[in-house]
Amino acid sequence: MSKRDLLCLGPITKLEIGQLIKRAGVFKKGSRLRPLSGRSVGLLFEKSSTRTRVSFEVAVWRLGGLPIFLSFDDIQIKRGETIADTARVLSGYLDALVIRTYEQEKLEEWRDYATIPVINGLTDLHHPCQVLSDLFTIKEKKGRLKGLKLVYVGDGNNMAHSLLEGGAKVGMEVVIASPKAYMPDLKVVKLAQDLAKKSGGAISVLNDPLKAVAGADMVYTDVWVSMGQEAERKKRLKILKPYQMSKKLLAYAKPDVMVMHCLPAHRGEEITADVMEDSRSVIFEQAANRLPMQQAILEMCIGKK
Numbered sequence: 121m122s123k124r125d126l127l128c129l130g131p132i133t134k135l136e137i138g139q140l141i142k143r144a145g146v147f148k149k150g151s152r153l154r155p156l157s158g159r160s161v162g163l164l165f166e167k168s169s170t171r172t173r174v175s176f177e178v179a180v181w182r183l184g185g186l187p188i189f190l191s192f193d194d195i196q197i198k199r200g201e202t203i204a205d206t207a208r209v210l211s212g213y214l215d216a217l218v219i220r221t222y223e224q225e226k227l228e229e230w231r232d233y234a235t236i237p238v239i240n241g242l243t244d245l246h247h248p249c250q251v252l253s254d255l256f257t258i259k260e261k262k263g264r265l266k267g268l269k270l271v272y273v274g275d276g277n278n279m280a281h282s283l284l285e286g287g288a289k290v291g292m293e294v295v296i297a298s299p300k301a302y303m304p305d306l307k308v309v310k311l312a313q314d315l316a317k318k319s320g321g322a323i324s325v326l327n328d329p330l331k332a333v334a335g336a337d338m339v340y341t342d343v344w345v346s347m348g349q350e351a352e353r354k355k356r357l358k359i360l361k362p363y364q365m366s367k368k369l370l371a372y373a374k375p376d377v378m379v380m381h382c383l384p385a386h387r388g389e390e391i392t393a394d395v396m397e398d399s400r401s402v403i404f405e406q407a408a409n410r411l412p413m414q415q416a417i418l419e420m421c422i423g424k425k
Contacts, residue, residue, distance in 0.1 A: 124421045125231050125238045127224070128246040129285035130311060134319060136420070137255060137289055143416035144256045144409070147182075154184030155419050159215040161185055165241065166192040166221040167347050171383060171410050172241045172249070176218050179414035188214070192221075207233035216422050222348065237421040244278055244348075245305070250382050251282040253413035255290065257406050258338060261378060266291035266320065271336040271373070273297045273329045273363045274390055275356070276304030279342045279382055284312035284323060291319040297332035298325065299359050329363050336373040340380040341365045341390045357389065365391040370400075378402050 126132070147153075161180045163173060173189070180187035192198060197206055203226065210217060211234050219230055220241035231238045240248055259265055270287055272280050276298040284304065287294035294312070296304050303325060313323045326332045333339055344360045345353045370377055379401040387393045396403065 123235065123237050124423075126248055126417060126421055127227055127231060127238065127240045129248045129251060129282055129289060130315075132248075132289065134289050134291075137252065137286070140252055140413065140416045140420060141256045141259050143419060144253070144412040145260075147415040148409070148412035153419075156180060156183035156185030156215070156422060159185040159422060160188055160213065161216045161218060161418065161422075162188050162190050162210055162214045163241070164190045164192070164195075164210075164217055164219045164221075166219075167242065169220055169241070171407055172218075172220060175410040175414045176241065176418075179411055179418055182411075183415055183418055185215070185418075203229045204233040208235070211235040216418070239417065239421055242278065244346075245281060245308075246285075247278045247282045247382070248286070249414065249417060250279065250410070251286040252417065253409045254283070254340075254380065254382070254406060255286055256413050257380075257402055257409050258378070260405075260409075261402060262337065267293070268337040269293040269295065269335060270338040270340060271295045271297060271333045272340045272342075273332065273365060273369070274341045274360060275302045275344055275346075276325075277302075277342060277346060279340075280304045281308040283340065284308055285315065288312040288315035288321050288323055289319060291316075291321040293322040294324075295332045295336075296325045297329040297363060298327070299363065300327060301359050302356075329369060330372050333369055333372045333377075336377055338378040338380055339365060339370060339373055340382075342382055343384065343386055344390050345386075360390070364389070365395055367392070367395060367398075370395065370398075376400065380406060383407055 177187040216237040218239045218241045224243045224245035381403045
């Protein structure tokens with residue numbers, strides 16, 4: 121039986137997304153199922169983390185398994201051991217690996233050499249687990265996914281990419297509003313457009329944030345300076361300033377628009393403090409929903425013993 125990896129949302133089906141949302145709902149209600157009893161999951165993080173690390177650690181524990189945190193600083197890769205060798209060794213000890221790293225290509229190398237499931241805890245190109253929990257949150261709040269308009273404003277980064285793929289899969293209209301200097305990857309956009317044709321959704325990329333948010337059901341943003349981009353901070357803040365999620369921007373969306381952010385947030389930069397605390401904000405519910413969705417993802421990828 122082939123192993124089940126989750127590196128991005130491209131290969132996952134609309135049916136599977138629906139099943140994950142349903143299972144996340146079951147786990148959120150307090151399911152006592154323990155499909156990972158006697159299993160161990162490694163959390164291999166090259167980047168620091170709050171939500172991804174804690175939600176996966178607790179998710180593994182709630183499912184009856186043993187989470188083992190592995191920092192890149194503490195394993196032999198830092199001293200020159202190859203990914204190929206480490207992946208094969210860890211496959212003999214663990215039942216799955218959640219990896220948070222920089223390059224998507226590095227994650228794919230882990231996938232190629234590991235004989236256990238590999239789950240993307242974030243790369244510079246994709247953040248699939250976050251978007252799966254976001255779709256869960258939207259379904260909870262709006263009662264549906266198909267036909268809704270989600271607008272992402274800001275840097276066309278890994279969050280924009282996974283929102284494009286995930287939204288296209290479920291038939292949403294996804295609009296990315298980014299400056300020309302920070303547009304999303306064209307290959308990801310093209311893939312999302314092809315997926316949207318099959319689902320009845322729509323994908324577009326604009327430079328005008330006010331035009332983009334017109335009639336939006338959800339407006340989403342992310343930090344403007346991600347880990348590894350600190351040297352570009354001044355340049356990024358200047359170029360991205362017109363894309364700040366503010367009350368002025370939200371005035372162009374629907375009155376009941378949902379405010380979304382994957383966190384951490386830099387208040388006063390990509391989002392104003394009053395919007396963070398607005399009654400339409402579901403930001404902290406998004407964060408809480410990471411836990412039941414991680415449970416659903418682990419169950420899907422590892423399954424029952």
